[in-house]
Amino acid sequence: MSLAQDRSLPVSRTQSATNLGVYADTLVGGFRYVWHVPNPSSGGICTIGFTAQAAGGMKGFVSAAHCSPNMWATNATGGVFGQPGFATSPTGYELYDPSPGTCPLFWPCGTYRYSDANFYVVTGRDVKVGYLAKPNTRSALLPSFDTTIVKGTYIAVADQTSSIVQGSTMDKIGATSGWTYGEVLRTCYTFFNNGRALRCAYSLWAVGSGGDSGGPVFYYNPATVSRVASFQAAVK
Numbered sequence: 001m002s003l004a005q006d007r008s009l010p011v012s013r014t015q016s017a018t019n020l021g022v023y024a025d026t027l028v029g030g031f032r033y034v035w036h037v038p039n040p041s042s043g044g045i046c047t048i049g050f051t052a053q054a055a056g057g058m059k060g061f062v063s064a065a066h067c068s069p070n071m072w073a074t075n076a077t078g079g080v081f082g083q084p085g086f087a088t089s090p091t092g093y094e095l096y097d098p099s100p101g102t103c104p105l106f107w108p109c110g111t112y113r114y115s116d117a118n119f120y121v122v123t124g125r126d127v128k129v130g131y132l133a134k135p136n137t138r139s140a141l142l143p144s145f146d147t148t149i150v151k152g153t154y155i156a157v158a159d160q161t162s163s164i165v166q167g168s169t170m171d172k173i174g175a176t177s178g179w180t181y182g183e184v185l186r187t188c189y190t191f192f193n194n195g196r197a198l199r200c201a202y203s204l205w206a207v208g209s210g211g212d213s214g215g216p217v218f219y220y221n222p223a224t225v226s227r228v229a230s231f232q233a234a235v236k
Contacts (some may be wrong), residue, residue, distance in 0.1 A: 003157060020047075020147040020175040022084055026126045027051060027061065027091075028154060029216045030133035032175035033120075035067055035079060035094075036086040047215030048083075050157065053127050054095060054119060059127040065097050065118040072100045072113060072196070081120060092122040104196055112190075112197035130157040132216055135179040140188040143177035143207050155220070170204050171172030171220040174212025181220070182206035 017024035021032045031048045046067035053059050065071050069079045079094040080086075100111035118150035132155040137146035164170070164187055171181040182205040191201040204217060 016156050017133075017149065018179070019149055019181070020135065020173075024083065024125070026128050027083065027122055028131040028133050029061065030135070030149075030173040030175065032084040032211065033081050034085045035069060035081040036090075045171070045175075045211040046213045047211065048077070049117075049214050049216050051127050051131060052119070052169050053129050054121070058095070058121050059063075060092060060095065060119055060121040061127070061236070062117050062119055065113075065116045067214050068094050068097055068118055071097075071131060072111065073097055074118075083120070083125065091124045092152055094114060095119050095121045100196070105198065108192055109197040110195045113197055114199050116198055128154070131155065132157070132218075134174065138179045138181065138182075138220075143174075143180045143209065145177055147175060147178045147211075155218075161219070164202055170206070170217055170221070172204065172206045172208065172212070172215060172217045174208045174215040176211035177207065177209040180206045180208070 012178060017031065020030055024031050029048050029050050032045060034045050044067060046063055048061045049063045051061045052060070070074050074097045075094045080090040081092055081094075083091045098113065100113045103109040103112050110138050121144070134150045134153050134155050135146060136148045136150055137144045152171055164184060166187050168184050169181055170184055171179065173179050184202065185205050186201075186203040188200040189199040191203075206217075208215075
């Protein structure tokens with residue numbers, strides 16, 4: 001969990017993107033990406049969560065593991081992605097998607113994890129670690145679907161928190177629906193879905209749309225700092 005605030009990138013960092021769904025020469029959280037598997041050919045659209053640097057200096061981003069070709073299993077160079085789409089060339093590959101544990105006897109699931117996160121390495125683009133794109137419109141509950149961004153101004157990850165409070169207001173950014181915020185409904189509960197379980201999950205009432213999965217979820221206070229908290233496994 002982290003804190004963030006509005007900041008401008010140094011002049012040396014270019015940014016050609018005008019909205020969350022187009023080509024971005026510098027990748028930050030909130031932009032669209034598309035994962036792809038060549039054999040058999042399949043894929044899907046999702047949203048970059050938080051940009052980060054892995055051991056060894058490799059830069060990439062955290063997103064939702066269910067966005068990858070093989071959920072909860074590392075695909076490595078077999079699970080590649082493109083940004084904003086795959087029509088041009090691959091932009092990177094999945095580096096880490098941990099194996100799950102086996103659910104206890106009598107649980108309505110086969111496997112479980114404490115997070116639906118994975119990590120992609122970016123190989124074909126610049127990455128600004130610890131930054132989120134800042135859409136022009138922030139709306140409550142119903143999305144505006146305004147995915148245009150404030151060029152040159154970003155939301156910067158600045159600190160951490162270990163507490164997400166039920167009833168508090170949190171924000172999310174999705175490359176399809178844009179920037180919305182809503183109420184935290186549940187904290188640290190077990191979420192069952194299609195034979196899998198997410199333990200100590202959190203539920204946020206913030207309307208999204210298909211393709212928002214993997215996008216950042218955070219506390220936001222432009223007057224001081226905001227607390228970046230998670231990514232979207234699912235939104236209501």
